[in-house]
Amino acid sequence: MTGNGAIELIAVSKYYGSTIAVKSIDLKIPAGAYCCLIGPSGCGKTTTLRMIAGHEAISEGDLLIGQRNVTELPPVKRGTSMMFQNYALFPHMSCAENVAFGLRMQGVSPVERAERATEMLARVHMDMFADRKPDQLSGGQQQRIALARALITQPEVLLLDEPLSALDPFLRARMRDELRRLQQDLGITFVHVTHAQDEALALSDMVVVMEDGVIRQKGTPEEIFNRPKSRFIANFMGGQNIFKGKVARADATTTIVERGPDQFVLPVHGDAKTGEDLEFTIRTDLIGLADDIPAGAAQSQIPVEITTVEYLGLWVRIVATTVDGKDITLMKTESEFRRAPVRRKEKFIAYWEPEHAHVLA
Numbered sequence: 001m002t003g004n005g006a007i008e009l010i011a012v013s014k015y016y017g018s019t020i021a022v023k024s025i026d027l028k029i030p031a032g033a034y035c036c037l038i039g040p041s042g043c044g045k046t047t048t049l050r051m052i053a054g055h056e057a058i059s060e061g062d063l064l065i066g067q068r069n070v071t072e073l074p075p076v077k078r079g080t081s082m083m084f085q086n087y088a089l090f091p092h093m094s095c096a097e098n099v100a101f102g103l104r105m106q107g108v109s110p111v112e113r114a115e116r117a118t119e120m121l122a123r124v125h126m127d128m129f130a131d132r133k134p135d136q137l138s139g140g141q142q143q144r145i146a147l148a149r150a151l152i153t154q155p156e157v158l159l160l161d162e163p164l165s166a167l168d169p170f171l172r173a174r175m176r177d178e179l180r181r182l183q184q185d186l187g188i189t190f191v192h193v194t195h196a197q198d199e200a201l202a203l204s205d206m207v208v209v210m211e212d213g214v215i216r217q218k219g220t221p222e223e224i225f226n227r228p229k230s231r232f233i234a235n236f237m238g239g240q241n242i243f244k245g246k247v248a249r250a251d252a253t254t255t256i257v258e259r260g261p262d263q264f265v266l267p268v269h270g271d272a273k274t275g276e277d278l279e280f281t282i283r284t285d286l287i288g289l290a291d292d293i294p295a296g297a298a299q300s301q302i303p304v305e306i307t308t309v310e311y312l313g314l315w316v317r318i319v320a321t322t323v324d325g326k327d328i329t330l331m332k333t334e335s336e337f338r339r340a341p342v343r344r345k346e347k348f349i350a351y352w353e354p355e356h357a358h359v360l361a
């Protein structure tokens with residue numbers, strides 16, 4: 001690892017006529033990090049990736065790769081390589097020729113090309129398919145060839161545009177593991193655009209969530225998932241219930257929020273003012289159901305009626321509805337559920353530990 005793969009975007013914007021695709025974003029990706037850009041359709045993640053690659057001109061701002069300002073440089077001079085969603089393999093070339101293509105462009109000798117292509121094919125477990133054409137390969141195999149082709153020029157940065165989206169769910173999980181392992185072995189920076197939350201959480205050192213051309217939150221997968229900054233992030237990443245209430249009391253030890261007749265205890269929230277609206281989240285797997293008010297959670301509970309029980313294999317998803325019609329989602333492991341099964345129309349008290357509440361900005 002050479003450490004030249006650090007990326008910095010400084011106030012980078014992209015305009016297409018009057019459309020603002022990316023609005024003055026600042027982002028630092030450390031060398032050797034696996035970074036996923038995620039967000040709803042049209043949020044600007046692909047445009048951001050293409051600007052890093054040099055396939056799209058930057059309208060305003062600067063892009064540094066390995067401390068070099070590459071804003072005006074063509075793609076081949078940036079030390080980056082791109083792997084496309086549809087793999088873009090050359091159909092008339094064998095796998096080995098596809099993989100060696102970048103070296104041919106660099107004027108590397110045929111002998112060295114063949115040697116390095118064989119080595120790279122072995123790295124992605126495709127050496128036995130060196131002589132096949134792309135249309136004689138499965139989707140997962142084509143993906144490995146595309147990866148080998150992108151990596152053969154030894155880029156500092158690999159840019160991946162939805163690399164797993166063409167694969168079925170089983171293969172997607174396997175290729176996800178392989179991508180992560182390859183990235184860790186090579187120690188180069190990966191920037192990966194995805195619309196799949198599980199993919200971003202599983203792969204990343206750093207998750208960047210975009211919306212409307214701006215970065216809404218960046219951090220480790222644990223930060224993004226457990227401490228979403230806003231309702232948008234909590235909804236988009238999933239796994240959370242969002243509650244809204246009015247602050248009834250806030251002092252140095254507790255914040256109490258009321259919602260109709262229900263009262264919730266939140267961790268101390270310095271900025272909370274009596275009477276103001278406040279939103280907080282509780283993870284779907286951290287809510288319990290009890291017949292009676294349980295000890296220790298006396299003030300964070302709501303009476304509910306079970307409306308849906310969905311068996312998902314490892315998990316059981318339960319939807320419970322409050323008296324005023326708010327749905328709460330609970331996830332129980334199958335074994336938890338078997339110890340304490342619930343059925344539609346049964347009534348319970350939903351409760352949680354106050355420290356599991358996370359206040360939204």
Ligand SMILES: Nc1ncnc2c1ncn2[C@@H]1O[C@H](COP(=O)(O)OP(=O)(O)OP(=O)(O)O)[C@@H](O)[C@H]1O
Pocket residue numbers: 016019020021039040041042043044045046047048195
């Ligand atoms: N060539 C173009 N000309 C005009 N507008 C464009 C062009 N490319 C992208 N846009 C617009 O820029 C915005 C961001 O597009 P971008 O492709 O970056 O989004 P995305 O987050 O990657 O979406 P998706 O997940 O659907 O691929 C969108 O509003 C899109 O319509």
